[in-house]
Amino acid sequence: xxxxxxxxxxxxxxxxxxxxxxxxxxxxxxxxxxxxxxxxxxxxxxxxxxxxxxxxxxxxxxxxxxxxxxxxxxxxxxxxxxxxxxxxxxxxxxxxxxxxxxxxxxxxxxxxxxxxxxxxxxxxxxxxxxxxxxxxxxxxxxxxxxxxxxxxxxxxxxxxxxxxxxxxxxxxxxxxxxxxxxxxxxxxxxxxxxxxxxxxxxxxxxxxxxxxxxxxxxxxxxxxxxxxxxxxxxxxx
Numbered sequence: 734x735x736x737x738x739x740x741x742x743x744x745x746x747x748x749x750x751x752x753x754x755x756x757x758x759x760x761x762x763x764x765x766x767x768x769x770x771x772x773x774x775x776x777x778x779x780x781x782x783x784x785x786x787x788x789x790x791x792x793x794x795x796x797x798x799x800x801x802x803x804x805x806x807x808x809x810x811x812x813x814x815x816x817x818x819x820x821x822x823x824x825x826x827x828x829x830x831x832x833x834x835x836x837x838x839x840x841x842x843x844x845x846x847x848x849x850x851x852x853x854x855x856x857x858x859x860x861x862x863x864x865x866x867x868x869x870x871x872x873x874x875x876x877x878x879x880x881x882x883x884x885x886x887x888x889x890x891x892x893x894x895x896x897x898x899x900x901x902x903x904x905x906x907x908x909x910x911x912x913x914x915x916x917x918x919x920x921x922x923x924x925x926x927x928x929x930x931x932x933x934x935x936x937x938x939x940x941x942x943x944x945x946x947x948x949x950x951x952x953x954x955x956x957x958x959x960x961x962x963x964x965x966x967x968x969x970x
Contacts, residue, residue, distance in 0.1 A: 768795045769947055771865050775952070775963055779839035783869050787969055791842040794850070795841040799925050802834040802854055805933040809854075811867070811946035811949050811964055813880045814911060818897060820878060825951055825959060828856050834887070834936050838896040838923060839939065839968050849923050849939045850968035854887060857960040861952035867962065877948035884915070884963060885947060892965025896935060941966030 736747045783794040807829055808822035812949065837851040869878075878885070899907050914926035915937065925938035938945060945967065952961035 736928070753821075771965060774969060775851065775853075775864060775950070775965075776861070777841070779835060779853065784842075785839075785969065792839040792850075792969065793842055795838050796838065797836045797925075798839050799832045799834040799836060799936060799938070800927045801929070802887065802889075802927070802934045802936055803831050803888050803929045804829050805892075805931070806890040808892045809962060810888045810890055811886065812878050812886065812893075813882055813884060813940075814888075814896070814935070815882045815884075815908065816879065816891065817888070818900075821961075823867045823949070823951075824870040825867065827854075827959060827962065830856075832856050834934075835927060836938055841846045845887035847920065847922055848941050848966070849925070850941060850966055851963055852885070852887065852928065852936075852966070853910055853961055853963040854937055855961050857954070857958075859954040859960045861961055862955050863953050864950040864963070865953060867951050877946045879946055880940045880944050883940055884937055886937040887962070887964075888935045892930070892933035892935050895932050902932040918931065941949060941968045 741808060745854070774785060777785070778794040779796045781795055784793045785794065804827050806822075807826045809827050810817065810820055810822045812820040812938070832857050835853055836849050838847050839850040840847045866962070896907070911926070913926045914928070918924045918926060923939040927936045929935075947964055949962060949964040949967055951959045952963060954960045
């Protein structure tokens with residue numbers, strides 16, 4: 734059984750978002766808005782075999798391509814798919830088109846434990862000259878988003894609207910389909926899934942060590958244009 738599934742609230746198996754199931758995750762803990770020294774890893778973690786020593790651990794990174802992510806709305810939402818209803822899109826426009834989505838998986842050299850450390854969408858091959866916090870529309874603070882199921886994701890805003898409508902009609906069926914899709918790619922402590930249609934993509938993936946608050950960052954080129962979007966799951970503090 735995958736780590737994200739263990740953390741999934743049991744009541745979601747019945748009628749999600751129903752009364753009595755609780756309010757879902759509280760506002761995300763204050764994820765750091767300053768990526769600090771991790772910006773070097775935002776690049777290096779996607780180089781096969783990169784080694785990073787921190788806090789007495791040796792982590793070996795490997796990129797895991799998920800597939801092609803389609804953007805049709807120019808807007809991206811990052812959220813826990815089981816508690817995504819009130820999460821707004823980022824306030825920076827993303828280019829429309831189809832772009833590679835890659836996860837950086839960190840393996841602990843001592844015990845073999847593997848975790849999704851970073852999720853990155855690449856919009857261009859232009860070099861990233863700076864990383865800037867990805868802010869949510871209408872929110873003056875950057876707190877990342879809350880994960881309460883051990884799973885996070887990127888959604889095109891139009892695809893997310895369709896997803897929300899499906900959840901309102903039959904949440905149980907939607908969530909069961911997510912379980913089946915995630916189990917199809919399951920490896921101990923990590924899994925992912927990608928669905929795409931004419932209304933854009935929804936990509937889901939295990940969130941590091943599980944629940945928490947996770948910030949995202951825009952990688953920008955010399956002209957300030959976004960060339961990448963990355964979520965840091967705090968596998969490296």
